[in-house]
Amino acid sequence: MTTKLQAIRGDITSLSVDAIVNAANSSLLGGGGVDGAIHRAAGPELLQECRALRGCDTGDAKITKGYRLPAKHVIHTVGPVWQGGDHNEAGLLASCYRQSLKLAINAGTRTIAFPCISTGVYGFPATPAARIAVETVQASVASDAELEKVIFCCFSEEDLKLYQQILDEPESLG
Ligand code: AR6
Numbered sequence: 001m002t003t004k005l006q007a008i009r010g011d012i013t014s015l016s017v018d019a020i021v022n023a024a025n026s027s028l029l030g031g032g033g034v035d036g037a038i039h040r041a042a043g044p045e046l047l048q049e050c051r052a053l054r055g056c057d058t059g060d061a062k063i064t065k066g067y068r069l070p071a072k073h074v075i076h077t078v079g080p081v082w083q084g085g086d087h088n089e090a091g092l093l094a095s096c097y098r099q100s101l102k103l104a105i106n107a108g109t110r111t112i113a114f115p116c117i118s119t120g121v122y123g124f125p126a127t128p129a130a131r132i133a134v135e136t137v138q139a140s141v142a143s144d145a146e147l148e149k150v151i152f153c154c155f156s157e158e159d160l161k162l163y164q165q166i167l168d169e170p171e172s173l174g
């Protein structure tokens with residue numbers, strides 16, 4: 001079975017999937033943007049579990065339960081802060097997608113949703129970030145039989161158009 005890749009526009013906290021990914025910071029103790037929205041929706045138990053994780057490196061990921069969210073799990077990953085592009089930002093962003101999928105697959109996840117990691121407060125330009133997201137996911141799920149669907153959950157119409165364009169490219173068909 002091949003994994004389906006899909007872009008939608010929406011609030012990631014409302015999705016009934018096995019796992020949603022959080023664009024966190026290295027403290028894992030919450031923040032603004034999608035991180036703030038996820039912590040608000042999941043409730044204080046999420047912060048309590050995150051405290052015990054003692055942070056996360058950039059490019060890496062850690063998994064928790066979803067608590068009051070419709071999603072069963074939250075995978076917290078720390079994207080790179082954009083510093084012009086020559087500080088391994090692309091490599092670190094790709095690593096976020098790879099490590100998140102690895103944790104998801106180990107947890108038996110069948111459906112997972114990603115936000116546009118690093119493209120908000122962390123300033124990663126949207127177009128290269130979307131390309132890295134799609135290409136890394138395509139490469140990571142190529143040999144996986146369990147994962148049914150990967151959703152790119154875009155917050156803006158512009159991001160949705162961008163992802164749809166990239167997913168429609170012939171070389172993206174896998
Ligand atoms: N659902 C889906 N996407 C969302 C939502 C939502 N509810 N809210 C925002 N986005 P950002 P970063 C989009 O800034 O750039 C936090 O303070 C948003 O439009 O949340 O990785 C952390 O604690 C953008 O496209 O994450 C870190 O300190 C995308 O999510 C820092 O921000 C990512 O934007 C991480 O920065």
